[in-house]
Amino acid sequence: MNPMTSTTTTGQERKAPGRPRNAQADQAILDAVLTLLADGQSAAALSIESVAAKAGVGKATIYRRWANKEALLIDAVRSMKGPLPEVGGVSAREDLIALVTANRSSRAREFGIVTACILPELQRDPELNRMHHAVMEPRRERMREILRRGVANGEFRADLDVHLAALMLSGPSMMLGMFGDATGVSEEDFPARLVDALVRGLAA
């Protein structure tokens, strides 16, 4: 996403910059937010001062780009999630593997922690919760679309619970990201192994 042209989740243009936007500085600021949260800083305790210090910029640089801490938090979550992946493979199975792969990241562990640690703040702040939902829901819906397509083309069973199946793809992925080796599960080729295990089922 190009920060020059991005809009907020309410569809309004972001706060107009006082000088030309610097995508590199924007990313450094968003990374600083994610690093502080992943390091155990609570969202409530996170201060613009600490973000500025971590990113090596002045507070004014942050306030030129984001109106408040809530807008900054949501953009950090969005940047962590990356762009909504386009899929269109030969089969729903292939699309699910592509989507699980896109949702994974070398920073999966940090991202699992960040996701969990902002939850108390989301609960306290309905507007923040709404903004977070606006970031997450299109990603959940993309997963469900592929599952529905698999039902329609006969790959998946007609009585599939698509919400449950989507949770069965994202939950294990998040947990592996958070706990890594302790789960006993290898990262190698994980998306394909997960999708195939789910498609085939445990039954003999």
Next chain:
Amino acid sequence: MNPMTSTTTTGQERKAPGRPRNAQADQAILDAVLTLLADGQSAAALSIESVAAKAGVGKATIYRRWANKEALLIDAVRSMKGPLPEVGGVSAREDLIALVTANRSSRAREFGIVTACILPELQRDPELNRMHHAVMEPRRERMREILRRGVANGEFRADLDVHLAALMLSGPSMMLGMFGDATGVSEEDFPARLVDALVRGLAA
């Protein structure tokens, strides 16, 4: 678990009490730790003072029972997890449902947050990480035992990856606990629906 007789994860008796142990006070202290963490307090920032204030006890009461903050954190995680459930149903399917049910809780959302938010602290402190592993691993192994039994009795496929299958049971459960309604998945009868969806698979 009776706090009078419990042992630490190293097998040593806990710090000898200066006066008769009070199970109710112990639980209030452990609940205070979990509530503070679930409310967005980082494990690093958690202080014995804040726990004492939340639990309505003096700091000395806490130090009589736990040698340090690390021991208190691990006991809080253990109390959150509850006793390791005994299972022995007619089928592996039934045992999996019983285990997923036992691992769930009305405080699942809080517990998911707590679990995630102590991860940065576990990474910083190898001894704490070891203690946490000692609490978690028997629970993971119980799940794998049931899965292996299902393979042995012919319920589950012979080539089952038991570590992956265990992650596919615990991951969705944790994620539903953390995000609740936003996942689109109902809590009602969730353990049975999860196990059956996993056993049957998505394939038509």
